[in-house]
Amino acid sequence: MNKTIKNIPEEKCTGCAACYSSCPANAITMKYNSEGFLFPFLDDSMCINCGICLKRCPEKEVDKLLESLQEPINCKAAMVSDDAIRLKSSSGGLFSAISEYIISQNGYVCGAVYSDDYRTVMHVLSNNEHDLIRMRGSKYVQSSVGDCYIEIERVLKNGNKVLFSGCPCQVSGLKSFLHDEYENLYTVDIVCHGANSVFAYQSYIDEIAKGRQIESVNFRDKSLHGWSTPVTIRYTDGTMDDYPYHLSKWNDGFLNGIINRKCCATCHYAQKRRVGDITLGDFWQVQKWDESCNDGGGTSLVLINNSKGLYLYEHIVPLLKLSKEAPFEAAAKYNGQLNRPQKMAPGRKYFFKHLSSKGYHNSLWYGHEWRYDFGLVGWWFASNYGSVLTYFALGKILLDMDYLPILIRIPKKDGTPWEKITEKNIEFMAKHFYISKERTFDKMAETNVFCDGFLLGSDQLWVDWYKDLVGHIFYLAFADEKKKKIAYATSLGRSDFQTTDREKITISMLLRRFDAISVRETSGVNICKERFGIDTLRMLDPVFLCKKSHYDKAADESNLIFDEPYVFFYILDLTEEKKKMVHAIEKALMLKAVVLLDMRFEIIDDAIREELNIISNATIEDFISLIRNSAFIVTDSHHGACFGLIYEKQMITICNDRRGATRFESLFQLLKLEKCLIKENQLEQYDYQRDYQNIDYSEVNNILENEKVKALSWLKEKTIAKHDTSLTEEDVFSDYVWENEKRI
Numbered sequence: 001m002n003k004t005i006k007n008i009p010e011e012k013c014t015g016c017a018a019c020y021s022s023c024p025a026n027a028i029t030m031k032y033n034s035e036g037f038l039f040p041f042l043d044d045s046m047c048i049n050c051g052i053c054l055k056r057c058p059e060k061e062v063d064k065l066l067e068s069l070q071e072p073i074n075c076k077a078a079m080v081s082d083d084a085i086r087l088k089s090s091s092g093g094l095f096s097a098i099s100e101y102i103i104s105q106n107g108y109v110c111g112a113v114y115s116d117d118y119r120t121v122m123h124v125l126s127n128n129e130h131d132l133i134r135m136r137g138s139k140y141v142q143s144s145v146g147d148c149y150i151e152i153e154r155v156l157k158n159g160n161k162v163l164f165s166g167c168p169c170q171v172s173g174l175k176s177f178l179h180d181e182y183e184n185l186y187t188v189d190i191v192c193h194g195a196n197s198v199f200a201y202q203s204y205i206d207e208i209a210k211g212r213q214i215e216s217v218n219f220r221d222k223s224l225h226g227w228s229t230p231v232t233i234r235y236t237d238g239t240m241d242d243y244p245y246h247l248s249k250w251n252d253g254f255l256n257g258i259i260n261r262k263c264c265a266t267c268h269y270a271q272k273r274r275v276g277d278i279t280l281g282d283f284w285q286v287q288k289w290d291e292s293c294n295d296g297g298g299t300s301l302v303l304i305n306n307s308k309g310l311y312l313y314e315h316i317v318p319l320l321k322l323s324k325e326a327p328f329e330a331a332a333k334y335n336g337q338l339n340r341p342q343k344m345a346p347g348r349k350y351f352f353k354h355l356s357s358k359g360y361h362n363s364l365w366y367g368h369e370w371r372y373d374f375g376l377v378g379w380w381f382a383s384n385y386g387s388v389l390t391y392f393a394l395g396k397i398l399l400d401m402d403y404l405p406i407l408i409r410i411p412k413k414d415g416t417p418w419e420k421i422t423e424k425n426i427e428f429m430a431k432h433f434y435i436s437k438e439r440t441f442d443k444m445a446e447t448n449v450f451c452d453g454f455l456l457g458s459d460q461l462w463v464d465w466y467k468d469l470v471g472h473i474f475y476l477a478f479a480d481e482k483k484k485k486i487a488y489a490t491s492l493g494r495s496d497f498q499t500t501d502r503e504k505i506t507i508s509m510l511l512r513r514f515d516a517i518s519v520r521e522t523s524g525v526n527i528c529k530e531r532f533g534i535d536t537l538r539m540l541d542p543v544f545l546c547k548k549s550h551y552d553k554a555a556d557e558s559n560l561i562f563d564e565p566y567v568f569f570y571i572l573d574l575t576e577e578k579k580k581m582v583h584a585i586e587k588a589l590m591l592k593a594v595v596l597l598d599m600r601f602e603i604i605d606d607a608i609r610e611e612l613n614i615i616s617n618a619t620i621e622d623f624i625s626l627i628r629n630s631a632f633i634v635t636d637s638h639h640g641a642c643f644g645l646i647y648e649k650q651m652i653t654i655c656n657d658r659r660g661a662t663r664f665e666s667l668f669q670l671l672k673l674e675k676c677l678i679k680e681n682q683l684e685q686y687d688y689q690r691d692y693q694n695i696d697y698s699e700v701n702n703i704l705e706n707e708k709v710k711a712l713s714w715l716k717e718k719t720i721a722k723h724d725t726s727l728t729e730e731d732v733f734s735d736y737v738w739e740n741e742k743r744i
């Protein structure tokens with residue numbers, strides 16, 4: 001059995017280094033992960049599986065850890081008398097008072113300092129006054145404790161007093177490492193808003209410094225802004241950058257949970273009960289409790305948590321000009337971290353995904369989810385269950401690939417609104433994705449400002465007559481040259497594309513700007529080649545690529561419940577033959593019919609509605625639920641068939657000529673299910689007992705799985721690939737275009 005630190009999941013590890021410090025085989029090293037946080041890395045070849053690393057991990061037994069936290073016995077508002085020290089301290093300067101006392105007792109202090117080049121923060125153990133000055137002031141970057149715990153143990157065993165001051169998880173790590181109680185150890189835990197990434201910090205200062213050599217970094221410069229949290233960076237050439245609290249982009253990432261370590265979002269110590277003997281923090285808004293406790297120069301919040309804490313505090317009282325007992329609630333009211341941990345920003349992962357390539361300031365946009373990897377373009381709002389679901393699928397696929405998509409609203413060229421019914425689809429999509437605001441046709445290029453690239457979806461987008469409706473939006477004409485452009489399984493819907501030669505040239509030029517194009521039907525591959533001179537690949541409809549669990553989750557939201565098994569008819573174009581079929585299939589299968597029509601098509605006649613058991617106003621969630629819970633399906637819809645296949649239903653599929661037969665034929669040929677597809681003109685003669693063909697899902701699923709793997713790897717490859725912005729005019733106006741233009 002593995003008894004090592006590997007048992008602790010990444011999101012729980014605080015990086016306290018208790019495991020590293022306690023390993024008797026030196027098998028653990030602390031290394032930065034890709035986000036810039038230190039984690040233990042275990043060398044298996046050196047590990048003796050003794051289990052000590054795991055035993056010393058404070059996260060191993062959280063219940064025990066929580067039990068060991070102490071309820072404060074006293075709460076104070078305090079300030080040191082020496083204003084020069086307070087000016088250099090973050091709050092009321094209490095740390096300096098306590099550490100001076102320990103040094104005066106021949107003791108040692110361990111606290112956080114910047115490295116000489118200001119690129120990292122680390123704990124040092126020292127008994128000299130110069131280092132105390134370096135320890136003074138909050139550095140809002142996670143510090144590395146290095147070998148401090150080991151050195152502290154040595155000094156404690158020599159009988160010297162030691163003061164350890166750091167984040168609560170570091171105090172906890174030290175205590176866990178030492179295991180034994182030491183009378184001569186004193187601990188200060190600070191109220192902590194979160195430990196920030198070193199890589200984020202390095203990128204942040206590099207972007208501001210722009211090559212200048214840093215002389216100092218200060219996250220609490222009182223000399224310019226009083227008691228607040230500004231950032232000032234001074235340089236050896238005498239220049240300075242200064243960001244007050246509200247303009248500090250570091251605060252933006254820090255206080256919004258974008259750049260904190262993952263475990264900070266579930267921090268056990270962000271509460272009233274404390275791990276250190278004394279807790280220090282800012283007594284924010286102290287004036288609301290007692291005006292006399294605020295002079296604008298910083299007031300410390302002090303929580304005295306046990307007898308050791310009381311001993312320390314009593315010995316520094318002579319160094320204080322303010323020491324006033326305060327209700328804990330007055331401090332906790334304006335100090336979130338005494339109540340609960342900082343929430344992790346949902347966009348945190350996008351910040352770190354972009355940090356190394358785009359740098360701190362740009363990555364913040366992704367962290368806030370104000371900038372997107374891809375703008376999704378297409379009929380994601382159309383009054384059609386299948387259309388909406390292809391974009392739902394594509395959006396979920398992108399999210400599962402750790403991309404952040406935004407759905408781009410499409411305006412009509414003539415400025416008139418889309419049908420009212422589309423609003424409920426927009427509402428559905430808004431539950432799952434970001435949606436851009438409405439823009440007029442001429443403002444579409446604004447979307448380049450917040451999208452890194454554009455992904456054109458599936459379903460029918462390249463249809464000849466759409467030009468009058470939406471111009472060249474579905475050819476991404478509004479997208480900037482610098483933006484990545486991908487078409488995934490885009491459908492042309494029909495088996496031909498009739499247009500003028502000039503329009504063909506325009507389309508050809510626009511398609512040449514794409515980084516990659518795949519289409520949904522084999523006929524589409526041919527049209528793209530013959531009409532536009534573009535090579536494309538056929539790819540599976542995105543609804544097959546999306547994890548079924550996403551559909552299930554949506555379907556669980558449906559309120560439609562049927563007590564009896566039913567045969568589900570999803571009929572886009574209701575004809576007399578199809579009406580007859582409803583009754584015939586009901587009879588043959590001895591199942592009640594539940595009928596859903598085209599979203600746009602409301603049956604007015606109550607008699608027909610009743611006769612066929614037609615469902616009204618079904619939502620997208622209802623649609624998936626109706627398919628999932630059905631015993632059998634009959635459909636003349638391509639996506640009705642797709643979802644039947646996804647839920648492995650037995651079904652009758654009617655090849656709907658009116659909507660374009662090619663998409664049915666392409667899919668059913670691919671899945672070797674041609675025999676299961678009925679032509680509209682065969683409906684009248686259709687006899688279930690004689691003509692019905694069962695679907696063998698073992699073979700279908702094999703083909704789908706292969707196609708899915710192929711499609712996902714294509715999408716991955718094309719989305720990762722670097723975008724080529726070097727497209728010249730000659731590339732766009734290729735031979736094909738010129739040859740065709742000559743014919744005009």
Ligand SMILES: Cc1cc2nc3c(=O)[nH]c(=O)nc-3n(C[C@H](O)[C@H](O)[C@H](O)COP(=O)(O)OP(=O)(O)OC[C@H]3O[C@@H](n4cnc5c(N)ncnc54)[C@H](O)[C@@H]3O)c2cc1C
Binds near residue numbers: 121195335
């Ligand atoms: C990352 C971080 C988040 C904080 N969040 C809050 C908060 O939400 N609310 C609040 O009231 N107070 C917070 N504080 C504490 C506050 O900023 C002051 O550190 C505290 O009030 C002590 O101030 P002081 O005037 O007594 O002494 P100072 O001289 O300002 O305190 C310096 C002490 O802080 C320690 N320290 C500095 N940087 C680090 C670091 N990166 N890691 C570990 N220890 C460090 C030093 O070791 C030293 O002991 C935070 C501090 C840090 C470092």
